[in-house]
Amino acid sequence: MVHVMVALLPGIAVHVALAGWQTLVVIGATTIAALVTEIACTRSARDLADGSATVTGLLIGLCLPASTLWFVCLVAAIIAVAIAKHAFGGLGNNVFNPAMAGYAAVLLAYPALVVEFDTVSGATALEQLAHRGSTTIEEVSTTQAFGAFGAANHEWVNLAFLIGGLYLIAVRVISPLLPLCVIAGIGITAFLLDDGGSSTSHGSPLFNWFAGGTMLSAFFIATDPVTSPSNRVGIVVYALGIGALAMLIRKYSSWPDGFAFAVLLANCFVPLLERIGRTRTSTS
């Protein structure tokens, strides 16, 4: 888990550089709230050593925008640790990714408070694509919300998380299969939905790889070992599913980004995927 925290550092640094010190306040609030909730649930500080609560807190903090109010941070962290993790039996027994459950809960409960507005350019690129009326992709992409190859600012955040993710693969904390399949899922779906720039198109695969929470989700959230399948077939289906679902939510719903819901939906299928994988190994 120390490796995961180290791998998150470049992403946190870019976040702070782009959105200011408030990001640190949000991340600090979610992390401390997650740690306190962990102690309250286990009634001991022993389980803090595994680092899972810290990582949950950090991930929620990174998902929430810098302008998030403090109590929203608390609610997200408490729901993540107390309900999504400990109510299901603690580390190793949770069905849903705790960080995504906490984030999705506040996303649904306080949509106006957590939908991200970039401090520089107003609405983010994904936000503009989701609520743009009938403008074509070319007209939208000339606005300030778009960067050199991805969404403005978010491309650098995604790049930082990509570097952190490659570090995790290099130190063998995660296997490359799962994040690769998430990225492939996004890429394939984006390619199929991309009709060359009409008013319903949603950008190229490259744009979607470097917009929103793609890299954070692919390398840090979907790879949670507890809530992902442990066999190869399961991993491929699970990860492609997350990528495809996230892309479909980006395009066809009013939510600008869909990773939280995509991960939670895919979590539902993990017991089934485990079963498919096991029958395959026992018959072979």
Added chain:
Amino acid sequence: MLERTTRPPPEYEPLDWSSAAPTSILARIDEAGIVGMGGAGYPTVSKLASGLHYGTEHVVANGVECEPGVHADRSLMRQHLSQVIEGLHIVGHCLGCDQLTLAVADRETYRIFQSSDIADVKCEIVSDHPANGEERTLIKSLFDQTIPPSAYPSQHGIVVLNVATLFAICEAVRDGYRPTDRVVTVLDEDRWVDVNTSLSAFCSDESQMRLGSVATGTIDRGDATIDLTTNAVAHDRGKLTRACIHCGWCDDVCPRSLPVEAMLRSQQSTSPQDDLEPHFDACFECGACVVVCPSEIPLLDWIRQGKLEASARRLKQRALKRFERRNQRLTQHLSEETDAREARIRTRHEW
């Protein structure tokens, strides 16, 4: 590094093995009480007698020491390579076989072997996967030959002996020593240890000790002693154990492709799954799963427990079946007796 404590004087007459008959060499190995020092403890004389009976094409010195954190055999080979090779020659002479192979997993030993100009022994280097030290896996990677589980390799013309066993054979045959000590990796440091040394001699504090490597050893219950098969002594890391996070690394790394995680879950739950029983028996305790586990769960302890429970369950089922058959027999006997008596009564009435 390797200081040998004073040993009792040789118990037997030194033997000129190059002119001795195989039977006298076997007799010496038998009376010296040499057993497989790689861990199995199989009587070496039985293995060699089987090799002699079935005919042997290859003798392999197994220096592939792949248990995590164990390097006793490696140290032995670095210091006493000539005796190990002589032991290999003795076995080759005894079995009438000149295809001698030394298998190692580390480059350093390989290099030492190459620079020592031994002509009639082949040295093979294999990868250091935790499973490769096991003899069937080793035979598979050296000769691409699969030994069926029901047979011993010696029945298929291949005799595999651990390098420490070969060293003991050399000392017993050439010099007349009975093996009373061996190299053991004690808390990551190799040294000569006398057999029957208590494990508590190495323990400085209250922590639990493991007889064997940190991954594959068994927990000391206070009465464990070093014997000829012990290759390591380690501290238990049990206090660091955390919850299973279902990462599946143990399943991926298992050389037998066993569902390790499911086996752990079955053992930890109150109702063990019966269909996992053959998997427990198939585990040969290489410890690869323990090494990769990010939560540092002593998986092998759980699996050994599962093995014991499985065999206890089988014994119980057999006893139950026996009991049921006996009951059936008794009731049948009783009913036959009753029938006979009734028949007798009836006939008397008629009479």
